[in-house]
Amino acid sequence: MNEPILSVRDLVVEFEVREGNLRSVDHVSLDIPKGAFMGLIGESGCGKTTIVQAVLNLMPENGYIRGGEILFDGVDILALPPEKLRRLRWERIALVFQAAQNSLNPVLKVSEQMIDTVLAHRKMSKEKILERASELLELVRLDPQRVLDSYPHELSGGMKQRVIIAMSLLLEPEMLILDEPTTALDMISQAYLMDRLQEIHRQLGITMLMVTHDVSNVAKVAERVAVMYAAKILEVGGVEGIFYDPYHPYTKGLINAIPSIVGDLSSKRPIPGFPPSLISPPDGCRFHPRCQFADALCSQVVPEMEEVTTGHFVACHHWKRAREG
Amino acid sequence: MDLLELRDVYKIFERGWIRKRQGAQAVSGVSLSIEEKGILALVGESGCGKTTVGRISLGLIPPTKGKVLYRGRDIWREDVLRPTGQLVHQDSYSALNPVRTVYQTLAAPLHRHGTPRRNLKHEVQELLQFVGIMPPEYFFNKYPYHLSGGMRQRLVLARSIIPKPKFIVADEPVSMIDASLRLSILDLMLKLNRELGVAFLYITHDLATARYFAREGKIAVMYLGKIVEAGQMGAVLEHPVHPYLQALLSAAPIPDPRLARQRKLMALREAEPPSAESPPSGCRFHPRCPYAQEICAREEPELSEYANGHRAACHLMETLPEWRLI
Numbered sequence: 001m002n003e004p005i006l007s008v009r010d011l012v013v014e015f016e017v018r019e020g021n022l023r024s025v026d027h028v029s030l031d032i033p034k035g036a037f038m039g040l041i042g043e044s045g046c047g048k049t050t051i052v053q054a055v056l057n058l059m060p061e062n063g064y065i066r067g068g069e070i071l072f073d074g075v076d077i078l079a080l081p082p083e084k085l086r087r088l089r090w091e092r093i094a095l096v097f098q099a100a101q102n103s104l105n106p107v108l109k110v111s112e113q114m115i116d117t118v119l120a121h122r123k124m125s126k127e128k129i130l131e132r133a134s135e136l137l138e139l140v141r142l143d144p145q146r147v148l149d150s151y152p153h154e155l156s157g158g159m160k161q162r163v164i165i166a167m168s169l170l171l172e173p174e175m176l177i178l179d180e181p182t183t184a185l186d187m188i189s190q191a192y193l194m195d196r197l198q199e200i201h202r203q204l205g206i207t208m209l210m211v212t213h214d215v216s217n218v219a220k221v222a223e224r225v226a227v228m229y230a231a232k233i234l235e236v237g238g239v240e241g242i243f244y245d246p247y248h249p250y251t252k253g254l255i256n257a258i259p260s261i262v263g264d265l266s267s268k269r270p271i272p273g274f275p276p277s278l279i280s281p282p283d284g285c286r287f288h289p290r291c292q293f294a295d296a297l298c299s300q301v302v303p304e305m306e307e308v309t310t311g312h313f314v315a316c317h318h319w320k321r322a323r324e325g
Numbered sequence: 326m327d328l329l330e331l332r333d334v335y336k337i338f339e340r341g342w343i344r345k346r347q348g349a350q351a352v353s354g355v356s357l358s359i360e361e362k363g364i365l366a367l368v369g370e371s372g373c374g375k376t377t378v379g380r381i382s383l384g385l386i387p388p389t390k391g392k393v394l395y396r397g398r399d400i401w402r403e404d405v406l407r408p409t410g411q412l413v414h415q416d417s418y419s420a421l422n423p424v425r426t427v428y429q430t431l432a433a434p435l436h437r438h439g440t441p442r443r444n445l446k447h448e449v450q451e452l453l454q455f456v457g458i459m460p461p462e463y464f465f466n467k468y469p470y471h472l473s474g475g476m477r478q479r480l481v482l483a484r485s486i487i488p489k490p491k492f493i494v495a496d497e498p499v500s501m502i503d504a505s506l507r508l509s510i511l512d513l514m515l516k517l518n519r520e521l522g523v524a525f526l527y528i529t530h531d532l533a534t535a536r537y538f539a540r541e542g543k544i545a546v547m548y549l550g551k552i553v554e555a556g557q558m559g560a561v562l563e564h565p566v567h568p569y570l571q572a573l574l575s576a577a578p579i580p581d582p583r584l585a586r587q588r589k590l591m592a593l594r595e596a597e598p599p600s601a602e603s604p605p606s607g608c609r610f611h612p613r614c615p616y617a618q619e620i621c622a623r624e625e626p627e628l629s630e631y632a633n634g635h636r637a638a639c640h641l642m643e644t645l646p647e648w649r650l651i
Contacts, residue, residue, distance in 0.1 A: 190576065268508060
């Protein structure tokens with residue numbers, strides 16, 4: 001495995017809400033190896049989008065980074081002065097938001113938006129920019145002639161999403177972060193987008209982080225997978241390890257709760273219980289109230305991340321038993 | 326006799342307030358039926374008209390053309406349907422009155438449907454228990470915003486069975502529910518089907534949950550206002566005939582890294598669907614279909630028998646290459 005290009009160390013993020021302090025990311029550490037395609041999966045409200053916001057220091061008004069470091073290529077992003085941070089965003093790390101279709105400017109043609117994007121960061125001739133934009137649009141299988149000359153409303157949701165992805169690659173960033181890239185897309189457009197992302201990763205060798213609740217999409221494209229639950233990362237490993245040989249009872253349960261178009265249905269089952277509130281999360285392991293292996297230890301002591309096989313980490317007191325049963 | 330039957334139903338929405346113009350043809354000649362205690366999964370992508378079919382099935386909107394029959398009787402001639410059908414939709418939050426507690430949400434309709442006041446508490450308790458909201462007393466005084474999405478959808482289902490419906494139209498009931506809990510809501514719906522004999526029209530874009538929920542029932546696949554394939558779930562998924570369904574299956578997510586990577590996405594001629602307002606001539610799928618021939622642009626294919634009870638609307642169904650997922 002390569003050296004990490006992005007390293008999240010002991011990150012703590014809180015939101016101030018009416019009911020109190022909501023700790024959305026609780027002492028999370030995560031390494032993303034250079035050139036990897038990493039998937040971060042978790043259910044809604046588990047804090048996965050908050051990690052993305054923290055990585056680019058884009059916290060909303062009521063969100064506070066309470067501790068930890070985010071090292072990109074050895075530099076702590078959280079300590080960067082504003083102008084340096086602005087340059088880093090999009091030039092070195094590009095982020096495609098959830099429902100990014102809607103982040104295009106409705107009154108500008110795609111070509112103008114491509115040009116603006118580049119000029120905000122560096123000097124380049126318009127011809128050069130459009131040439132580069134055309135190459136990237138072809139990479140996401142769009143017809144550059146037609147698309148560059150279109151307004152966003154003339155494109156479908158799937159096409160807009162691919163335009164944004166082409167735009168995110170304009171400045172040749174070293175890393176691309178995608179937050180729920182398939183939200184609001186039709187199934188065929190989704191599959192198409194996943195196909196393109198895989199191809200971009202193959203051709204450009206760019207580091208990718210895809211954050212999603214969609215376990216199946218991660219199975220298709222990611223090389224490494226991190227599993228998040230109630231503000232904590234519980235397991236990180238290679239995609240086959242996570243799907244075929246998971247150690248954490250939550251990972252196991254989650255994968256077993258996803259229906260498929262093939263295979264046996266009778267073994268599929270939901271995880272009992274409900275995810276906890278992050279305002280008053282359970283003590284010890286966050287998953288223990290729903291876990292069949294839980295005992296007194298689990299309700300008192302927070303399990304530490306352990307490396308159980310090379311590159312496969314899990315935070316569970318009973319991973320040995322959980323893996324077998 | 327079928328419980329519910331749609332016979333060659335059309336729905337054309339008008340546009341404009343002052344001068345009415347013809348707008349989108351949301352449903353174009355759909356026929357389908359649901360047996361007593363049966364399950365039908367209606368699968369299609371956004372804008373294909375599946376929600377409109379659901380609303381027509383419940384008698385919420387009249388069809389522009391065609392008939393809706395409940396146990397053989399036309400629901401637009403005789404008022405036979407109203408108390409027997411219920412709707413459960415995607416957003417459980419907006420389906421519940423935010424200023425009513427869980428208890429009030431269930432007690433009011435129970436009382437209206439004949440439960441005497443002194444039995445209300447007991448009946449609400451039993452109902453909550455039945456749908457897995459436990460312990461019931463703990464939830465009596467909670468408001469919808471106190472509940473998680475899964476709990477709210479359980480509450481909606483509890484309320485929907487109070488009038489003892491014969492069928493429920495469930496329109497994307499699990500698409501806003503957390504992945505780990507989706508199956509528990511589908512399981513609850515299966516329980517209503519098995520224990521109370523409620524028939525279901527399950528409307529979704531998600532083939533995987535459709536397969537799970539309607540494994541012993543039927544499936545109908547819709548594309549741009551038309552049903553392109555229908556039959557028993559098992560048989561249809563084993564031998565999908567229509568290239569559109571084949572494309573959907575080639576795109577449907579599989580939570581298995583090796584299978585997901587081996588499978589090839591069907592190369593469509595157009596990745597994006599055309600506008601529903603001006604559907605293509607002939608077979609509506611022909612501009613995207615990799616197998617399309619000249620006849621496909623010219624003539625509209627009929628839904629016809631492919632195998633016993635398995636129907637598809639494709640001119641080329643006899644000559645298409647054999648289907649394989651991987």
